[in-house]
Amino acid sequence: MKIDNDFFMKLAIDEAWKYQLLTYPNPAVGCVVVKNDSEILAIEAHKEAGGAHAEVNALKEAYLKYHPNTILKTIKDSFKIHEYLIKNHNGFFNDCTIYVTLEPCNHVGKTPSCANLIKQLKPKKVIIAHKDLNNVAKDGQKTLEEVGIKCELGCMQKEAYDLLFPFIKWNSNSFIFYKMAQTLNGTIDGGKISSNQALAYVHALRDKIDLLMIGGNSVRIDKPTLDARFVAGRAPEVLIYSKNKVFEPSIALFKIPNRKVTISDDLFKLLDYKFVMIEGGYTLLEKLKEKIDYIMLIISPKIKVGLNAINESLDLEFEIIHENYVGPDKIVYLKRIK
């Protein structure tokens, strides 16, 4: 394996994917800090909106590697981390290269400007995978180059684009993803399939989304709750895709106080929401395949008899844009190409 810029950027991209979609409405971003071209000091990511940006988490972690007992360890607030590093860096980052999947932000929002922080720490180089397209935050690279910091743009740009894509969609119209849990042999029914860790991840997603969509028959068969109880999160608004529109009111999902449930056959409704998760099987996938940006397949290492794709007339092809693990389950992110 070649230890080059792509190698370090891939570490940043993989770290960011661990928090993909959980950062809504912010983009998932990863950052790696490397000292003297070889020593990895930090592999970090942005973890949730309002929290520290990936660069800040990584610069803090990197500094702590060499200064483990400083008060910085206890500081969580982004403004205070910036302040501490600017005051105490003492040239520590001058022989460091920063790899970041998205151009450092150039404005003060809920957190301070990363470009301004990096500008003052004066690293040897900043390698950026993808430009920031956001009009408010863009041009961080320019800010860095103006003070003589070398920057390179475009390392693993395609992979960084796939990582950034949900954020691009949130900012233009809607990002719609289809989540399906299955066993190794493709079984999707019969109750619990995923591990507790993967279910907690699904519930963390439910806590973030603007709308959860599910098919009518799934509601009748599974009698689901569709809340975020495993992470003590909020129950999302639900859209039941249905022509028949008849459901037993005793089904758990209808019983959650203050949650809106719509029963409709109008798919245009999806576009009223910026961030939509569809929880469905193969029947619904056939109907919605044109509407979906990404598919998230949660594969549990089990073989179980049950319903799978064999009886559907699906003929789809995908590109795997990322894969990782949550507990024992594999998560595969797919983009349809046919």
Ligand SMILES: NC(=O)C1=CN([C@@H]2O[C@H](COP(=O)(O)OP(=O)(O)OC[C@H]3O[C@@H](n4cnc5c(N)ncnc54)[C@H](OP(=O)(O)O)[C@@H]3O)[C@@H](O)[C@H]2O)C=CC1
């Ligand atoms: N493992 C997993 O991740 C999941 C598994 N499942 C399981 O998979 C199985 C199949 O589920 P799934 O593939 O999601 O599909 P569904 O079984 O929910 O069926 C699709 C539903 O979409 C509605 N529908 C179909 N065509 C139209 C239309 N033209 N206009 C409006 N509504 C329409 C119908 O609702 P109606 O009949 O009310 O008109 C139909 O029942 C279920 O047994 C379920 O238990 C489900 C979700 C996730």
Ligand SMILES: Nc1c(N[C@@H]2O[C@H](COP(=O)(O)O)[C@@H](O)[C@H]2O)[nH]c(=O)[nH]c1=O
């Ligand atoms: N069984 C299964 C899933 N099933 C989905 O979750 C719904 C049930 O949600 P709830 O009633 O809140 O537990 C069910 O209708 C179906 O859409 N999902 C997964 O990630 N992993 C699993 O193993």
